[in-house]
Amino acid sequence: MLSPATPLQRATSASPLRGPRQADRGDGSFCNPIVAGDHPDPTLLKDGADYYMTASSLQSCPGVVIRHSRDLVNWTPIAAALSQPLGSVAAVDLVRHGGRYFVYLSALQGRRSAVYVLHADDIRGPWSEPIDLGLPDCFDPSHVVGEDGRRHLFVNGVRRVELTDDGLATRGGLEFAHKIGQQLREGGADLLSSEGPRLLRRGEFFYMISALASADSHVLAVARSRSVFGPWEDCPSNAIASAGGADAPWCTSGHASLVEGPGGDWWMACHGHENGHRILGRQALLQPIEWTRDGWFRTAGLRLDRPMRKPRGGIGTFAPPTLSDDFSQNRIGLQWSFFDAAPDELRRAHYDDRGLVLRGKGMGLQDCSPLTCLVGDHSYVAELDFELDGAVQGGLALFHDARGFVGIGIGEGRVHTYSYGQEHRWMQQPTQGRRQRLRVTHRRHLVSFHHAVGDGPWMQNPWLRDISALHQNGFGTLLSLRPALFAAGAGEVRLLHFAYQRLGA
Template sequence: MNETPSLTRRRLLQATAAAGSLPLQGAAVAASPRPSAAPSCGAAEPRFGQGIEGQRKADLGNGTYRNPIVPGDHPDPTILKDGSDYYMTFSSFQSYPGAVIWHSTDLLNWAPIGAALHRPIGSVWAMDLVRHQGRYYLYIPSLQDEGTAIHVVHADDIRGPWSEPIDLKLPGCIDPGHVVGEDGKRYLFVNGVRRIRLADDGLSTVGELQHAYTPWQYPEDWVVEMFAPEGPKLLRRGEWFYLVSAVGGTSGPATSHMVTAARSKSIHGPWEQCPHNPIVRTTSADEPWWSRGHASLVEGPAGDWWMVYHGYESGYRTLGRQTLLEPIEWTRDGWFRAKGGTLDKPLPKPRGGKPSPAGAALSDDFSADKLGLQWSFFSPGPQEMQRLRFARPGLVLQGKGATLADCSPLTCLVGDRHYEASVVLEIEGEAHGGMALFYDQRGFAGVGFSRTQMLTHHYGQEHSWMREAMDARTVHLKLSCREQVASWQYSTDGKTWKRHPWQMEMSGFHHNVFGGFLSLKIALFAAGRGEVKLRDFVYRGLAA
């Protein structure tokens, strides 16, 4: 799906206006590389508290943690407690494989275990992961060329295989929230906030959408993006159903987005607004996390309670909305309060539970015969995986399109403020390929090579005036990104290096500029007629 950001936003506004509310805003880990393959750009050693390859790690090792618990662009978290295990997934937008499931046993250390969605169905936002009567369900909203839709996939094992997507025939709806009512029937709440009953098997709807809840209204003088009632998530605790939702818009000003709550003794209402609303809100751009919202509640291993939501890191919107964890307490009047403040300091980690792996290696020598979970195609076609051919060691990527903009690059999420990456390219035929920092088809910067030229990309285009003739059949390419400034080095023999003359400032490559709710990713690409073989991709997160 290739839409302009204005069209994307307009479709969402139309969808919510039709709902009668104010505008809405809408595998195995790859093997570690050989030590000799690490980039040599003068990086500092990772600090304590950083994990695999220097990536950020929430667990500080001393009984405390620091947010984010899942760094990088992992927005709209939906979390499931399943016995002593926890599972979580996030909006995956136009990246496929998508809806990657993450696992934890302590609420703090998370690692990916598999993808639930392999066939493109549009730009995927704000899912809901549930287990009902022994089966797992994932309710998936998506933005397609013809508008919004909600699909469902299901599995008997959380690791898959997952079913093919089933369209629930709910046009104009996003942000599903599943709940079982006091009558034992299943319901889906959506943006607006509206409600529809599900069939007992959860794979179709019964009846019509109905108005369910009038969202809490903040004071008129608050600086937010828009009203945007969204993200209803529901749970039952004691005699009450709790409805946790968001208002204020997920982007725009730093003080947009917030967490609100309501409760009712019936899934059919009436709903009572929480006197403590908003439960969470960024009140100043001086805080470390902006636009905090879209929350779900979850019980911790020791019986205490927590809230999982997303937020932008101050000054680093390019990383997207990252997953945050905050403790809550239940008050004597049956409501809950947030206890983490602005999340500017380490907090006591959740009690109980067994430590679990955290993160996953991004580096990849491409020696496996399958694509690692760190990789996804941007805006792929239905047969995109056929572009790949594994050639031990190495991954051959068939060219597509004419430029970086239309070639569906292979992308990798990053969560570090500062990082380095390197890759070896072998160019065949009339292809050209390379490595870029990629937001979407309109915003990217990077360096590529044909067999006879070096090509420079920035501001979402290839600059012909920067082309440089060279024999580039095999190229070693390095990227260094510090303080959101990217610089490049390249070599044709892996020994003698040249620095690319253009250092590229990237801080404006984010949603408030381009729309789409995405983040800046590392991208490996192949365009034109021919192939590019990729070898020895190495990633390293850097200390400040």
């Protein structure tokens, strides 16, 4: 356990550690994001009184974490549907059909993309192994049941393919369905590409919802048809939503997911970058929509950074989560995931009666597939208490990808300092002892580290870094900056305790 003498514990001795920021304000209203941190392309499933949501997990494994809610605002992780690495997993669709749950997803594997399906009889699992649907170079799958009761999948390029009755294979080939947003192009909009559409059936119409990218923004366009086979009619009010300007509090984009709330009102989930905090990734946002008399929908026009009333009729399940972990229970998949996992990555970790034992891999922070967790706070402090066994280096970092990270590692009698993808060997400092502690303090993009041997005093690392550039625009990868625990080299690191506290409002 962390020493009682640590400032983090002294500051919180009278109350629990302050967990991640929450959407629910406790007065019948909420503030975006509904799930803070990197949860891109959220997809919503209404299942009776229950709601389930998952999102793109990208290079994290286990991935496709499913969350449960009764009010669309408070979300609890309950399962990770994908337990093996497939590449970069994106554009997930979560559906229920015939009493069974399905996840359709796309995975980028080098220069190749593929579409897979997983299934389960219980939303909490166990989930099946992923099944390749044999759709090379396809992505952004969306499942829909046609007016004839048959199942279909729409993918990028607004193409449709029929599925077998069990939903686990395709029947026939891909067919072009519609060129959504054509009237925007004719009106002079410079639309460069469109993402695969999301499909929704309401009343007599099927609705096709797609994000269209221009040179400087994203817009949301809608089309509808009485048949999945078309013809499709574009909404005369396209675009129904846009990403917002450079000064907007949220820059929204990506797949949108519509769902009827518990009280009959309708809501749309999408993702967005928070202005000034792009390192947190694409966060899950919720906003009300209105159905018009002519059968189209529009956003209510509310500011996404202002409090909104919660969906009507929901049952609050407000239980503030914690990222702190004493490693007495297996939370790999729900909280922790490996970055860029190898096929046998999960075998590196096992729990015993003292904590989580992580076997070393690679030569340093850049190639060791660290264990990461998602955060959504602007400022926070985290501490790690751990033991070293063998010629291994254990450490604590903030990790974007193999090129972008900052952190501290301890191994073979030395403190190692990493910054922006490289180790500063000239900063190595001697240290002794099997048990070590590390602390990272992140205050609005300024990061500092401390180190302590056993229960000894904290010593500040001389390296102080601004990490505001460690995001998509700086590295070209759609990832977020996450706390990371790592083990590199030969030997094992026993993780004893991880403590997290949000700083500020």
